[in-house]
Amino acid sequence: MAAGTARSLLIERAEALRHHESVTADSARFVAEHARRTIESADLVLRQAVEAVAERGGADRLGSDADWTVLTRLAAHLPDKGFLWVFDAEGNTRLATLDHPPPTVNVADRSYFQAHEAGAADPHIGPAVHGRASGATIFTVSRALRDGEGRLTGVVMAGLNVSYFTGLYDLLDPRLDPLLGIYRSDGAVLVRRPNMEAAVGMIMRDAPVFERLRNHPAGTVDAVSPVDGVERIVSYRAVPGLPLVVIAGVAREEALAEWRGRAVRSVRFGIGVGAVLLALAAAGWAGLRREDRLARRNSLLATAVEASSNAILVTDATADEPRVLYANRAFETLTGYTAEEIAGRSARILYGPETDERIVAMVRAAVDRDETVAAEAVNYRKDGTTFHNRARIAPVRDAEGRTVAHVAVLWDITDERRREAEERQRQRMEALGQLAGGIAHEINNLLQPIVTLADLNLKQAGQQGGMRGGMPDGVEEDFRDILDSARQCREVVGAVLAFARRESRAAEPLCLAEAVAAALALARNGLPPTIDIRSELRSGEATAPIGRTELTQLLMNLLTNAADAMDGAGTVTVVLELAEAEDGDGRHRPCFRLSVRDHGCGMGEAERLRIFEPFFTTKPPGKGTGMGLSVVHGIVRSWHGTIAVDSTPGRGTMFTITIPATGPAPDHAVGAAPA
Amino acid sequence: MARILLVDDMPMVRKSVGRLLRTEGHTVAEASDSAEARAILEAESIDAVLVDIWMPGGNGLELMRALRAERPGLPVVVMSGGGPQAPLEYSLAVAEADGAAAVLVKPFDNEQLLQVLGRVLDRRVPGQHSPGQH
Numbered sequence A: 001m002a003a004g005t006a007r008s009l010l011i012e013r014a015e016a017l018r019h020h021e022s023v024t025a026d027s028a029r030f031v032a033e034h035a036r037r038t039i040e041s042a043d044l045v046l047r048q049a050v051e052a053v054a055e056r057g058g059a060d061r062l063g064s065d066a067d068w069t070v071l072t073r074l075a076a077h078l079p080d081k082g083f084l085w086v087f088d089a090e091g092n093t094r095l096a097t098l099d100h101p102p103p104t105v106n107v108a109d110r111s112y113f114q115a116h117e118a119g120a121a122d123p124h125i126g127p128a129v130h131g132r133a134s135g136a137t138i139f140t141v142s143r144a145l146r147d148g149e150g151r152l153t154g155v156v157m158a159g160l161n162v163s164y165f166t167g168l169y170d171l172l173d174p175r176l177d178p179l180l181g182i183y184r185s186d187g188a189v190l191v192r193r194p195n196m197e198a199a200v201g202m203i204m205r206d207a208p209v210f211e212r213l214r215n216h217p218a219g220t221v222d223a224v225s226p227v228d229g230v231e232r233i234v235s236y237r238a239v240p241g242l243p244l245v246v247i248a249g250v251a252r253e254e255a256l257a258e259w260r261g262r263a264v265r266s267v268r269f270g271i272g273v274g275a276v277l278l279a280l281a282a283a284g285w286a287g288l289r290r291e292d293r294l295a296r297r298n299s300l301l302a303t304a305v306e307a308s309s310n311a312i313l314v315t316d317a318t319a320d321e322p323r324v325l326y327a328n329r330a331f332e333t334l335t336g337y338t339a340e341e342i343a344g345r346s347a348r349i350l351y352g353p354e355t356d357e358r359i360v361a362m363v364r365a366a367v368d369r370d371e372t373v374a375a376e377a378v379n380y381r382k383d384g385t386t387f388h389n390r391a392r393i394a395p396v397r398d399a400e401g402r403t404v405a406h407v408a409v410l411w412d413i414t415d416e417r418r419r420e421a422e423e424r425q426r427q428r429m430e431a432l433g434q435l436a437g438g439i440a441h442e443i444n445n446l447l448q449p450i451v452t453l454a455d456l457n458l459k460q461a462g463q464q465g466g467m468r469g470g471m472p473d474g475v476e477e478d479f480r481d482i483l484d485s486a487r488q489c490r491e492v493v494g495a496v497l498a499f500a501r502r503e504s505r506a507a508e509p510l511c512l513a514e515a516v517a518a519a520l521a522l523a524r525n526g527l528p529p530t531i532d533i534r535s536e537l538r539s540g541e542a543t544a545p546i547g548r549t550e551l552t553q554l555l556m557n558l559l560t561n562a563a564d565a566m567d568g569a570g571t572v573t574v575v576l577e578l579a580e581a582e583d584g585d586g587r588h589r590p591c592f593r594l595s596v597r598d599h600g601c602g603m604g605e606a607e608r609l610r611i612f613e614p615f616f617t618t619k620p621p622g623k624g625t626g627m628g629l630s631v632v633h634g635i636v637r638s639w640h641g642t643i644a645v646d647s648t649p650g651r652g653t654m655f656t657i658t659i660p661a662t663g664p665a666p667d668h669a670v671g672a673a674p675a
Numbered sequence B: 001m002a003r004i005l006l007v008d009d010m011p012m013v014r015k016s017v018g019r020l021l022r023t024e025g026h027t028v029a030e031a032s033d034s035a036e037a038r039a040i041l042e043a044e045s046i047d048a049v050l051v052d053i054w055m056p057g058g059n060g061l062e063l064m065r066a067l068r069a070e071r072p073g074l075p076v077v078v079m080s081g082g083g084p085q086a087p088l089e090y091s092l093a094v095a096e097a098d099g100a101a102a103v104l105v106k107p108f109d110n111e112q113l114l115q116v117l118g119r120v121l122d123r124r125v126p127g128q129h130s131p132g133q134h
Helices: A004-011 A014-055 A066-074 A111-117 A164-169 A208-213 A250-262 A264-270 A271-283 A289-308 A329-335 A357-368 A414-465 A475-500 A512-528 A548-565 A605-610 A628-638 B011-023 B034-043 B061-072 B087-099 B110-122
Strands: A083-088 A091-095 A138-148 A153-159 A179-183 A189-195 A220-225 A231-239 A244-251 A313-317 A324-327 A371-381 A386-397 A401-410 A531-537 A569-582 A588-600 A644-647 A652-660 B005-006 B027-031 B048-052 B076-080 B102-105
Touching: A014 A066, A014 A083, A014 A138, A014 A153, A014 A164, A014 A220, A014 A231, A014 A244, A066 A083, A066 A091, A091 B011, A111 A138, A111 A153, A138 A164, A153 A164, A164 A189, A179 A231, A208 A220, A208 A231, A208 A244, A208 A605, A231 A250, A231 B048, A244 A250, A324 A414, A329 A401, A357 A371, A357 A386, A414 A475, A414 A512, A414 A588, A414 B011, A414 B110, A512 A548, A512 A569, A512 A588, A531 A548, A548 A569, A548 A588, A548 A628, A569 A652, A588 B110, A628 A644, A628 A652, A628 B087, B005 B011, B005 B034, B011 B027, B011 B110, B027 B034, B034 B048, B034 B061, B048 B061, B048 B110, B061 B076, B061 B087, B076 B087, B076 B110, B087 B102
Parallel strands: A531 A569, B005 B027, B005 B048, B048 B076, B076 B102
Antiparallel strands: A083 A091, A083 A153, A138 A153, A179 A189, A179 A244, A220 A231, A231 A244, A313 A324, A313 A401, A371 A386, A386 A401, A569 A588, A588 A652, A644 A652
């Protein structure tokens, strides 16, 4: 969709001109068709008028009210207040539908009258003139009245208001200000928009269009108008069956200006430039259904591109630099640049010191090879801040297969990257914690006999020393050194463990709602997509002195269990709210209540009582270590919170955890020994 | 003087801590895992149990919980140097919460063990053994 719209939105200069050529050609086709239908229907009225005059005994006999009524009814079939006149063989007015009785007007000097006198073919189409009676600018379609010998007995003339045609042409997009007109094949002007008044009476016989018309019934030329001196792209077309040619033109300047400002303008108006161009075929131009459909389609595409939540950027492939031709709204939001200010500038404005040059080079090479390329790099907003940009850049080709532009779809993956980094860090810390825990376990156990025996021997030596004959000289000091070293070793192990757990320590109060939301986002990645996590986090900005890593670990373990209990598909509901809990002394203390509910297989009472035991598992071998809920229990205990489980076989399980909002009292510290 | 059951899978720990306790006048029975410990508890009268958490073939927490249920008056002191999978403080927090008379982080000082033992033996129901003095 983006590429299709981009294709119509952004075309290089020649392409823009060529595009206008096709638009003017289509417009000429329409104008020709409209002219043919209008004049043929006027001629039909004239044929009937000629018959009516003959029935009434010729032009000379006309003049009664009944005559006027008959011809006025016929004239009603002419477009837009057209009128009929009947003249006798001398050119005197015998009847006028607009004025009864008719004004005393002689038209013997008019070209159409003289043409009929000279035996011109019917119908005759006369050039634009100022109506002698009405003052309106009209052109004429007329037929001769002849007797049995073919002698001219009069003329029936239909006057067509030029404003009928120009009014229709005015419905077009005024920004393009197209030239549209109907001319006789000899160059006489019938209708011209704009500047009709200046063109009345002009004959364009020497204009390039009329030169080419002799050999080519339709075509497009670049031409400077003798009326207004404007250089235009002009399409012309002979009207089939009539001695007429129509033209449709767009000023070169307009076409290029429109092309230059296309990106910006389409953003401003929220419709695609393709639609702007094809507005020629829009309102009032019901005859051009194809153009209508195209305009509607382009408008839809452009609106869709604008509405896309992905930033979309189109750049000129024909320039030295990837100059921006179009940027959608999401791009503006992402980068802080407005479409107006980035239009015409190089897309490399998004690069900065942290942008990986190798990726830039890789992208450039792929673009040069005319390939679609995907890449991720640090990009810069207008305010200098950075974001991780995942871009996909594809060439936009014209009908001949030439690459005229590139369309880039940009994703802001900053959050994704940060979460990944956090998750990697968490996993590293977890792995380090496990490694350190394993080593510490071994060393601490090995240190136990050293400490115990050194201490014991020193004590015994001390007791015996009082009675003399304790340890040999120096040995007591050796034991003291051994004991000191063992204790120092214990400190080192403790420090390593503390380092490994650094992340999990509550350095500062944690906003639980925020932390739970982040943990759920993280857990989401590790669960099957068929697990729907719903959360209601109602604790606002309340904090508790607990570690983020522990909270994450806890939720991951509970959610993994829930997912397993539901065979990998179903809804898990996580609710966080503020509550009160009774402490050991019967006082009510503020706390958080965190519940995780699944609709899985549930469990019976016997299982329920054992789930927090290390190694206890109901999962098949290889599926779980049985440590998950034991760790959860340990984490909750370390917070001095509580955990309860409510479960019904076949219905589901809910874990409810309370977390003291103020943290444990100092005398509740875990462990009786220095670590 | 008390009769203490020492449960740990590491012989050097049993040997050294056992020697300390005996030096202090206690009677010490040693077991290397839960099964051995249960056998001894069946056969002998024990005043307090000192049990490690991480052992092959079962863990000290399970034994501690079982004993809390079966012999509510028997104090169980849980000790651990940390485990390969669960952080030390989690295990000890669970142990404490689940009824361990005390918890000890290895390597503990002699004086620390003796104080803890003295305290838990003191807490026993009157009429049973009183802690020995040395």
